[in-house]
Amino acid sequence: MKELMCNLPTLATPVPGEDILLYLSASKTTISAIMMVERLGKQIPIYFISITLKGPEKRYPPMEKLTLSLIFASRKLRRYFEAHKVVLLTDQPLQKVLRRPELSGRLVKWEVELGYHAIEYKTRTSVKGQFYTNGASSEKGNGAVITLISPEGIELTYAIKLDFENTNNTTEYEALLDGLRQAKKVKARNNEANSNSQLVVKQYNGEYDAKDDTMAQYMTQVKELAKTFNTFKMEYVPQGKNRKENVLSKLASVAFDHLAREVKVEVLPSPSISYKEASYVEKTGESWITRIIEFLSEGTPPEDEALSKKIWEKALQYEIIDGPLFRRSYLGPCLKCVDEEEAKYVIQEIHEGIRGMYSGPKTVVAKAMNAWFY
Template structure:
């Protein structure tokens, strides 16, 4: 095969390489010099065969002389998938293990277009996975695919707070039986040629992304949540109002109808305990709580003695619940600074039919001292949540292709919080 000498020769070369691309590892990378020559030729109407293109051509000739033998998977085979991404291309190779050796089934690759070149390294790998699932759909649908990677791709795709393209890709990939496995030593020359998942010049960007994520996690760990509570008891009924303010300033307003006999003091304690439970479910680590009940504050701080047995139990319950946070501070504020929670408690004590839609309303039918919070179902009893929890916690799927696919798709709508499952549309999801 001689070097191309005209536009027609370049077009014929590209056509032949396309016919062989299943056999060629990272063909998009290897043919970039040819693409540049073809693009320049079309723009200037002049053929200019560069030294870079000649070097790539000679390298391609040598590589084609040693094309690997491809395997055909059989039903029941688990297939291995390796990904690679550079500044301008994404690639994947699907393999099957036979007698301790990994044999390729299919190579695919393509160049990145426009905005795709500005994706973060992990986004490029995610795009490579989506591209592979579309191009090799028959293999993804008929086999269990094990993605072998050293990058935190599983974590990125399964983060419920992801939005935009990553969320869209996560939903698309949810239909496939996809397992993530850490990469160990690469076996054979084929994988050695396939090389790293992320090139060295983008490794710094990946490290920067990880550093930003760690910094965000640190800020989240140190962030303080503000909690305002108030309880009300009258002849018309009993209620509690809660306002929980996130570190970003997002307010969660919450009203509780206390559907059992109460006093003003017990209503204040019920409001505080309900607010602390809400903060727990929002994964708050540092909480500054405020109430307009001096009695509750002074009893909690030990300045007042709780002589009544019910009050003593409430004080003990608050102190026990406070242990769930790294820091918990309770202070007294005048009623004038607690107007929102005060209004909510009074509305809930009378009727909550007219509350605004954004206000969450709950009815408690017994004292918090008598109720037991259920974070998860233990023992041998199983519910519809059990397979979802197992998949979110450790990736375990039920037997049967249809049942496993159903759980993979359904689990995308849930987040694991403190051992339990909550839908994204429910109250206890971080805003």
């Protein structure tokens, strides 16, 4: 917060003879204009105005609303229009509309009024915008934060609350997908996404394979959305350089109500992909538990004397309960024994399930035993 406050955007004073850039915006109920000056390749704001439309003004066509925005700007900022050349950057054919011979009514009056000023109409070039994403998953909840940055440097930060089970990786993907949807909603054409998840970035860039079915589905959706833009690329941003989004995403996962007063918020009730039915593990061949089950159920030890003694000593710690083999526990419930294939599935669920984490072997084993597996 201190860094942001120390780098607040400052308003500039135009120098005599300097060209002024003007951007217009119009929505259903509001029109606005921002005046800027370009110095050292950077655009610095001079003045910003915003007006709420009233009565019949709300029913004006979009092109007339933009023209009205220009009229209000020329009246409010008359001293700048009279002393400088104003370059209007827009992706709308505003100049052609004002110079049509069949103009009538208010458009004729506006065109005459604007004719007193030196206004140059230029097509707004397509400049790349970018957005930063960060997701956080914990036992208390799941949340993500997206910061959209326009070509002019205007930032819009908002949080999303994931109201369904998630892992760290799926949370990062949900943040990325929501950022892409928001960029598409504002009609962005060239985008750059910045994420602090190496897995997501490298899977998109083809350095990692999305072997897991869930990750593969998410990656398919990301690539489909990326095709809707003229250009799109993904970059990895370390946690240290993505601190604001990292902090806000953690707040979104645990203190959503407090965060709602600071930034725009959104709740996603369901995941962006459709999960398949829960998978199961098919047991094939013998495993370490097979001989113990045979000894306990049939009472026949192996022919090898040393192996028979070993099985007999081990069997004292196990018992069969309704079919499966369990290991006795002195301080807690019995632990269900699993073979190698089942163990792989349990470890995968620990890494990628609702309590997904990145931990070492000892921690994973302890977590599996806490879940009553052995």
